[in-house]
Amino acid sequence: DVKVTQSSRYLVKRTGEKVFLECVQDMDHENMFWYRQDPGLGLRLIYFSYDVKMKEKGDIPEGYSVSREKKERFSLILESASTNQTSMYLCASSSGLPETQYFGPGTRLLVL
Amino acid sequence: GQNIDQPTEMTATEGAIVQINCTYQTSGFNGLFWYQQHAGEAPTFLSYNVLDGLEEKGRFSSFLSRSKGYSYLLLKELQMKDSASYLCAVSPREAAGNKLTFGGGTRVLVKP
Numbered sequence: 569d570v571k572v573t574q575s576s577r578y579l580v581k582r583t584g585e586k587v588f589l590e591c592v593q594d595m596d597h598e599n600m601f602w603y604r605q606d607p608g609l610g611l612r613l614i615y616f617s618y619d620v621k622m623k624e625k626g627d628i629p630e631g632y633s634v635s636r637e638k639k640e641r642f643s644l645i646l647e648s649a650s651t652n653q654t655s656m657y658l659c660a661s662s663s664g665l666p667e668t669q670y671f672g673p674g675t676r677l678l679v680l
Numbered sequence: 681g682q683n684i685d686q687p688t689e690m691t692a693t694e695g696a697i698v699q700i701n702c703t704y705q706t707s708g709f710n711g712l713f714w715y716q717q718h719a720g721e722a723p724t725f726l727s728y729n730v731l732d733g734l735e736e737k738g739r740f741s742s743f744l745s746r747s748k749g750y751s752y753l754l755l756k757e758l759q760m761k762d763s764a765s766y767l768c769a770v771s772p773r774e775a776a777g778n779k780l781t782f783g784g785g786t787r788v789l790v791k792p
Contacts (some may be wrong), residue, residue: 579711599778608785611723611767628780641760666711666730667771667778671722 572672574659580678587646589675590657593619600642600667602626602634604655609659617642618644650678682706684783686710687767691789692758700753700766700786708773713780714742714753723767726753755788763790 573661575590598612599618604624613626614679615634622632631653642661656676660669692698704712711730715723729744729751731734741754749786755762765785771780 601779608784609784613779616779662778666713666728667780668713668725668728669769669780670725674722 572661574657574675576675577673578676578678580656580680582680583650583651585646585649585679587649587677587679589644589646589657589659591642591644591661591672592640593642593661593670593672594640595661595663595670596639597661597663598639599667599669600636601660601662601665602632602642602644603629603637603658603660604653605658606655606672614644625668632675649677651679653677654679656679682772682781684768684781686766686772686783686786688784689789691791692755694758694760694790694792696756696758698758700755700788702753702768702783703747703752704751704770704781706772706781708752709746709791710744710771710773712744713741713771715769715771716725716733717744717765717767718777719764726766737760740782749757758790760790760792763788767783 590624602614603611617636627659659672662669686702714726717723727742734743739756767785768783769780
């Protein structure tokens with residue numbers, strides 16, 4: 569079974585703090601993704617990576633950065649958290665064809 | 681550009697059948713996915729269609745017509761646990777990363 573884990577289920581941070589969200593997958597998948605999900609807006613892609621040290625911007629990269637130093641780990645960084653980054657953050661990984669994405673349990677982030 | 685449309689909400693009775701439609705317009709096509717997402721949880725993979733026709737998997741079936749840019753997910757013998765959001769996602773033909781574009785999701789409420 570594919571397993572994708574995320575470092576926290578719930579997180580509360582203050583405006584201006586630097587926030588790290590960690591994602592680890594154990595299936596040797598090449599591709600990893602970070603999404604945020606908000607009511608009425610669906611799943612929106614922030615960044616993705618198709619190889620170690622490679623990253624591509626998704627649809628809403630502003631205010632975020634990512635790091636992929638090892639194949640199994642993909643980190644999402646909020647350099648200076650803002651209240652409009654309060655959201656559910658979902659990590660996913662995939663490999664080959666079909667490109668089925670497997671999701672982690674999600675991190676619900678509240679920025680005060 | 682990418683555009684995926686599905687109804688926002690549907691209500692059905694336990695034991696009945698519900699059909700969730702999804703239409704898409706994407707730049708290239710590499711397959712269509714359906715995911716199930718219970719409230720507060722991560723999406724889980726249900727089905728994948730790349731060729732025209734019907735794929736049956738137990739109580740759930742998924743249909744694809746590539747020429748019409750249309751798919752549906754059919755849920756039979758509805759159970760209360762089927763109350764969830766159902767996400768349609770398309771894999772457009774991309775150079776790398778196997779991105780998926782998600783629709784907004786259809787929330788299905790199963791009533792006794």
